[in-house]
Amino acid sequence: MENLFNLFVRSIFVDNMVFAYFLGMCSYLAISKNVKTSFGLGVAVVFVMLITMPVNFLINKYLLSAGALSWLSPALSGVDLSFLTFIMFIAVIAAIVQLVEMVVERYSPALYSSLGIFLPLIAVNCAIMGGSLFMQEREYQTLAETVTFAAGSGIGWCLAIVGIAAIREKLTYSQVPAPLKGLGIAFIVTGLMGISFMCFLGMEL
Amino acid sequence: MKLSSCMKEWFSAKNMKLVTRPFGSDNPITVQVLGICSALAVTVKLQPAIVMALSVTVVTALSNLIISALRNTIPPRVRIIVQLTVIATLVILVDQVLKAVAYEVSKQLSVFVGLIITNCIVMGRLEAYAMANKPWPSFLDGLGNGIGYGMILVIVAFVRELFGSGTLFGFRVVPESFYAAGYSNNGLFILPPMALIVLGIIIWIHRSLHRDLIEK
Numbered sequence: 238m239e240n241l242f243n244l245f246v247r248s249i250f251v252d253n254m255v256f257a258y259f260l261g262m263c264s265y266l267a268i269s270k271n272v273k274t275s276f277g278l279g280v281a282v283v284f285v286m287l288i289t290m291p292v293n294f295l296i297n298k299y300l301l302s303a304g305a306l307s308w309l310s311p312a313l314s315g316v317d318l319s320f321l322t323f324i325m326f327i328a329v330i331a332a333i334v335q336l337v338e339m340v341v342e343r344y345s346p347a348l349y350s351s352l353g354i355f356l357p358l359i360a361v362n363c364a365i366m367g368g369s370l371f372m373q374e375r376e377y378q379t380l381a382e383t384v385t386f387a388a389g390s391g392i393g394w395c396l397a398i399v400g401i402a403a404i405r406e407k408l409t410y411s412q413v414p415a416p417l418k419g420l421g422i423a424f425i426v427t428g429l430m431g432i433s434f435m436c437f438l439g440m441e442l
Numbered sequence: 443m444k445l446s447s448c449m450k451e452w453f454s455a456k457n458m459k460l461v462t463r464p465f466g467s468d469n470p471i472t473v474q475v476l477g478i479c480s481a482l483a484v485t486v487k488l489q490p491a492i493v494m495a496l497s498v499t500v501v502t503a504l505s506n507l508i509i510s511a512l513r514n515t516i517p518p519r520v521r522i523i524v525q526l527t528v529i530a531t532l533v534i535l536v537d538q539v540l541k542a543v544a545y546e547v548s549k550q551l552s553v554f555v556g557l558i559i560t561n562c563i564v565m566g567r568l569e570a571y572a573m574a575n576k577p578w579p580s581f582l583d584g585l586g587n588g589i590g591y592g593m594i595l596v597i598v599a600f601v602r603e604l605f606g607s608g609t610l611f612g613f614r615v616v617p618e619s620f621y622a623a624g625y626s627n628n629g630l631f632i633l634p635p636m637a638l639i640v641l642g643i644i645i646w647i648h649r650s651l652h653r654d655l656i657e658k
Contacts, residue, residue: 257634262478263562320538323556324530331523360522366560370553415656416649417642420475424642431635 241385248389251438254364255397256431261364265398266423275402277348278359279395283388285337285359286368289330290387291380293369296325302373326369327360334360364394401427452578460582464590467652470563471594472645477563482598482637483554488611490550491599495592497536497555499585502564505529506584510572525568526559533558563591598640606631 254260261282269275299305301322307314337359342349359365368390377383404426413422470476477498484494508528509516516524537555540548548555558564567587572580603609605628608616616625630636649655 259478259482259634259637260557262482263476266475266478320534323534323537323559324527326556327526327530327559328523331526360526363557363560367553367557370556374553414646416653417646418656420472421642421645421649424638424645428635428638428642431638432633435633435635 241381244382245385245389248386249393249396250434252390253393253397253431253434254367254390255394255427256434258367260367261362261394264359264362265394265401265427266420269398269402269405269423271406272399272402275398276395279398281337281341281359282362282364282394283391285330285334285365286387286391287384288337289333289365290368290372291383292329292333293326294372294377294380294383296329297322297373301325322370322373326366330365330369331360334365364390397430400430404430457579457582460579461586461589464583464586465593467655469590469594469648470566470587471591471641472648473655474566476566477561477591478641482641483634484551485595485599485602485637486606486632487550487603488596488599490547491595492592493540493544493547494551494554495588495595497540498558498561498563498591499588501529501532501536501558501561502567502588502591503581503584504532505564506567506572506580507577508532509568510575510577510580513573516573521573525565529564529568530559563587594641594644597644598637601640602631602636606636 251257255262255265264278268278297305299308301318303317303319304314305318306316338349368387371390372383372386377386401423405423408422408426417425464470468474471478484490505525505528509525512524512528533556536558537548540551540555567584571583575583600610604615608614608621608627616627631640
């Protein structure tokens with residue numbers, strides 16, 4: 238339990254998807270112009286992560302990794318399908334995102350219209366795919382660990398995008414050198430936010 | 443005779459522009475804001491940055507070529523999944539080649555090779571260009587965008603490795619006498635946030651030179 242809590246806090250603050258690994262930067266920069274929309278996107282990312290990562294975990298554990306197929310028949314225990322990882326993970330993610338899009342369209346038209354074309358882009362949000370790949374690389378053993386990691390990194394991403402959106406709303410009123418306006422300053426602010434998040438480094442619970 | 447006129451058509455000024463435009467005024471990273479996701483994590487050292495740039499260029503160029511050849515047979519409703527399948531297949535190939543040829547670098551790149559699949563440059567160019575153009579121009583467009591992306595990667599990695607570790611490609615370039623005189627490596631450059639700030643400064647310089655790119 239303690240271990241899980243540690244993992245949760247670490248994946249929000251220390252191993253933050255945006256500040257430590259630069260994942261999901263494209264939508265992070267494109268949608269962070271106002272707080273409300275970015276919060277919507279952040280929640281959508283948490284949601285998609287919480288579904289895709291456990292599914293990918295099970296696929297990885299029972300289908301792809303070396304000897305994973307031995308539960309079918311002992312003859313298959315020598316099969317290693319791990320080269321199919323990328324294509325399986327992305328197929329699962331794309332399918333689930335499609336599903337989420339349909340559900341959001343049905344139950345929350347307001348959110349759907351404000352997220353607009355960006356919802357399908359969650360499929361190619363590197364944070365989602367990156368989360369699944371990290372889960373595989375770091376060899377999380379149990380489903381509980383995977384779910385905790387998914388929740389933590391999703392919330393971390395959400396926190397980051399809401400933070401930058403709030404700063405960018407205020408930035409409209411400040412005098413930024415003209416060539417630095419928009420994208421340039423967004424990068425530098427993200428860098429500074431990253432530095433401030435680094436004070437969590439080495440934190441042990 | 444036929445071949446030479448063919449070549450002329452293939453390498454016409456218009457087609458060459460497809461390759462060179464992404465280097466400057468239409469750079470995928472600094473102007474189109476695509477593919478930043480994996481761009482920055484691999485730029486601590488030059489070597490992985492160059493390998494990453496090559497891999498992305500191969501994937502962008504080939505996926506543009508394949509999707510463009512298939513563009514009339516792909517039903518629009520399922521195009522995303524078709525595109526992803528093509529990209530994922532190419533990335534698996536690149537990953538297997540890297541593991542066989544340059545195992546050390548592929549370990550350093552870790553998940554970021556897999557993340558080429560979700561690199562917005564690849565999808566972005568497929569959607570914006572390959573779905574509406576002939577295979578050969580699409581291939582050139584992919585090539586150009588891959589190289590334009592690689593350039594930024596190499597510049598950022600150059601700055602970060604030089605100031606952060608005092609080396610280039612792992613060879614020491616800052617002379618020992620500097621260290622003896624009190625110079626020390628700037629550890630901040632090795633940390634992730636510095637990549638963002640270096641990129642911010644590159645954008646600043648780029649837009650000061652091309653004033654028409656300045657955002658209102």
